[in-house]
Amino acid sequence: MTVQFDRIALIGIGLIGSSIAHDIKRLGLAKEVVIATRSADTLKRAEELQLGDRYTTSSAEAVKDADLVIVSVPVGASESVAKEIAGSLKPGAIVTDVGSTKASVIAQMQPHMPPHVHFIPGHPLAGTEKSGPDAGFPGLFEGRWCIFTPIAGTDEAALKRLRQFWEALGSKVDEMDPExxxxxxxxxxxxxxxxxxxxxxxxxxxxxxxxxxxxxxxxxxxxxxxxxxxxxxxxxxxxxxxxxxxxxxxxxxxxxxxxxxxxxxxxxEGDKIFDLFTRTRSIRRSIIQAGQDVDAPDFGRPHPLEKNA
Amino acid sequence: MTVQFDRIALIGIGLIGSSIAHDIKRLGLAKEVVIATRSADTLKRAEELQLGDRYTTSSAEAVKDADLVIVSVPVGASESVAKEIAGSLKPGAIVTDVGSTKASVIAQMQPHMPPHVHFIPGHPLAGTEKSGPDAGFPGLFEGRWCIFTPIAGTDEAALKRLRQFWEALGSKVDEMDPExxxxxxxxxxxxxxxxxxxxxxxxxxxxxxxxxxxxxxxxxxxxxxxxxxxxxxxxxxxxxxxxxxxxxxxxxxxxxxxxxxxxxxxxxEGDKIFDLFTRTRSIRRSIIQAGQDVDAPDFGRPHPLEKNA
Structure with a gap:
């Protein structure tokens, strides 16, 4: 595939960060991937898994000369990461995140972002119940939604580049206001x-x-x-x-x-109960029709002798 | 396999009843299977699916000369079924059910059971979100629990025969008091x-x-x-x-x-939230260790590029 960024910095290397790392490597989207995480143990594990090209416990160090910075940390850590990296960001860099809440992440990060970078909040709706760098895998974002909640006046070209990145990972991109x-x-x-x-x-x-x-x-x-x-x-x-x-x-x-x-x-009051229980069934059908889940009974968990098992 | 009963009557032919029918046929557990359901349409469908040997809309008709009667109806219909079949049950017949509640089923059925039959309430913990005769499949009960809630003084030989039936279907049988x-x-x-x-x-x-x-x-x-x-x-x-x-x-x-x-x-209060969220994680692990669920992330739903997909 095409190189999209010279250097990508991944801040945080849990399930989401490591899945992004797998995909960047698999698809050849960057010349260099720098991985930063605060825990020395986690960083060591990321290196053992060969998730990137360089490894550091300093977020500030990691973002130097990076064209794309992806912050994948628990949303409560967004402000401290923003403060750490703010002074080291390259002019023109795109800074994004993957947090599950958007208004709060914007409130935490935006005030620290220097005017010469493009801060574009994002949220890939993907994941599993597993966590940590070992939990990531290539293809996690394939066919899944990624929602951007761009701030008014965001540079269209930067937005387009970030969209192309997520689309390369197989995601469908939506835009929404953060609230x-x-x-x-x-x-x-x-x-x-x-x-x-x-x-x-x-x-x-x-x-x-x-x-x-x-x-x-x-x-x-x-x-x-x-x-x-x-x-x-x-x-x-x-x-x-x-x-x-x-x-x-x-x-x-x-x-x-x-x-x-x-x-x-x-x-x-059996009728009230029956009415609710009937209404909810149709929602399940809509989810299956929309391709958001499998139609196999029991989520397709193995049943020993079933025809389709 | 061995024929366990000359004639089995299945009262109700939804997901559970039809799955039992599939297994009886597959395993050759009965010489004859009689299927009864109140709805003529459902009965017709059961016949199209060749789930039994004889078909009737009369429960009383179905249980005549049956050695084993399995009632698989919504628990609210237990009393009316008990009333319908009571006068036609063969002396020595085993009558069981598959209802998800047991004290209520016993209260509904037991008073109508003639003294010459063995009424043994049961509950196979198996099923899917699908319903109706088309939803049944062979092997549904394989590796799953079936709980008996026998009434005091139940004939041990009858209990043993019913246990052997469910074990032939692959179930593990437990006993418990109904409450x-x-x-x-x-x-x-x-x-x-x-x-x-x-x-x-x-x-x-x-x-x-x-x-x-x-x-x-x-x-x-x-x-x-x-x-x-x-x-x-x-x-x-x-x-x-x-x-x-x-x-x-x-x-x-x-x-x-x-x-x-x-x-x-x-x-x-982040600490309180964190404590609960940590405690629940270990229960999931215990369920996987106990073989009650799959360890694959996301219930093993397909992820396009995953190694194990």
Whole structure:
């Protein structure tokens, strides 16, 4: 493929950073990749995995002469990274991030960005429940959305270059304003994770049912929640703290709806229950039709003798 | 394999009933299988799929001379089925069910069972989000638990025969008292389904985020819930109405825990959030170690370029 940037600096090398690294190498998108992370152990592991060309624990060092800087850290660390790199950024460099919340990242980074760089906030909607540099793999972004939330007056040429980069990784790029992004993600991603963490916690605390029973019989529904509840705790703590308003709004609605359903169960109002349970089924069908999930039963988990297994 | 019963009657031929039918045929466990369902259309479909040897819309007709009767209907229909079949059951017949709630099924069926039959309540913990006779497949029960909740004084020989039947289908059989079963299932199955239905309903009702946005970006977490929320509405309405006490207890705990988490988010208490998110991760690991789920990221959904894809 075509070299798109002479030097790319990756700040943070977890699941997302390392997946980007795999793809840059696979597709030959840069002449040189510099990797920075604060933890010496993580940096060593990135080097063992040969994810880049140079390695440093200094973000400031890493961004020197980089044409593209991709910040892939928990959103709560955005401001400290912005402060560290600000003085070393090359004029004309594109600085982007991959954070799951956008208004907060902009508030943390934008004030520190020198006028001679192009800061374009971004969010690839991709990932798994695994974390760390070993969790990354080539192709993670293939067919997935990447949402930019550009600041007014952003240079069109820079925007186009960054779009071409994500498109080279196989992503489809969307643009949105940061507040709307944060609301959309609150319902499609943040609330599901919080609810999943919460139900797994509730199950863990029961006295009447043992943890070994929960584990043994988890295939009856519970295990579907445990995947999300196994996601990186630091990343998700930061999401909760940095998209607070939208998350609290969604939580309030969810709890209100749950109280309605709980009341229907208590009073034996079968019709209300049936109506909700019917409505939700059609949403699943729409998701499958939109190609956002597989139609195989049970997410296509192996069933020993099934025809399609 | 060995013929275990001369005649098996299957009352109800949805996902579970039809999967049992597939396995009986595949394994040669009966000389004759009689299928009964109230809906003429469903019965016709069962016949087209060649799931049995004889077909009738009369449960009473179906159970005549049957050595094993398996009732696979929504739990709310248990009493009417028990009434219908009671007068036609053969002396010495084993009558079992597959219902997701056990105390209620026993209360509905037991009073109608003649003394000359062996009524053994059962619950195979298996299924997918699909429903109806087309949803069944051979091997559904392979490696899955089947829980018996036998009534005091149940004939040991009958219990053993039923156990052998489920073991022939590949299941591991457990015994439990019905009240404990209902508590265990309330947390591992009923609460997860109710929460999944609820969150999908909440998302469907939003004004600030369109349904098409929810669908488009669902891969960020939301879609994991939609599988459960696509389950059979009639079956799940009945579960809600027939395991009310245990479900309300679990819902109360869940809501209490969610209020605690919500408060931590509102007040920016990162440590509390981090602690919960860390604890839940280890439960996921235990479920994978116990062989109750796959270790592949994202439930093993296909990622285009991944090494193991």
């Amino acid at each position: 709307h992004h944060d609301k959309v993600l609150a319902i499609v991603s943040h609330l599901p994770h919080i609810i999943a963490y919460n139900i797994v916690g509730t199950a863990d605390d029961l006295e009447a049912v043992t943890e070994s029973e929960v584990i043994k019989y988890s295939a009856s529904g519970f295990r579907d929640f445990t995947r999300l509840a196994a996601s990186d705790p630091t990343m998700w703590r930061d999401v909760c703290l940095h998209n607070k308003d939208a998350i609290l709004e969604m939580l309030a609605r969810f709890s209100e709806d749950l109280a309605y359903l709980q009341r229907a169960i208590r009073w034996g | 404990h079963h209902d508590k265990v299932l309330a947390i591992v199955s009923h609460l997860p389904h109710i929460i999944a239905y609820n969150i999908v309903g909440t998302a469907d009702d939003l004004e600030a985020v369109t349904e098409s946005e929810v669908i488009k970006y669902s891969a960020s977490g939301f879609r994991d819930f939609t599988r459960l929320a696509a389950s059979d509405p009639t079956m799940w309405r009945d579960v809600c109405l027939h395991n009310k006490d245990a479900i309300l207890e679990m819902l109360a705990r869940f809501s209490e825990d969610l209020a605690y988490l919500q408060r931590a988010i509102r007040w920016g």
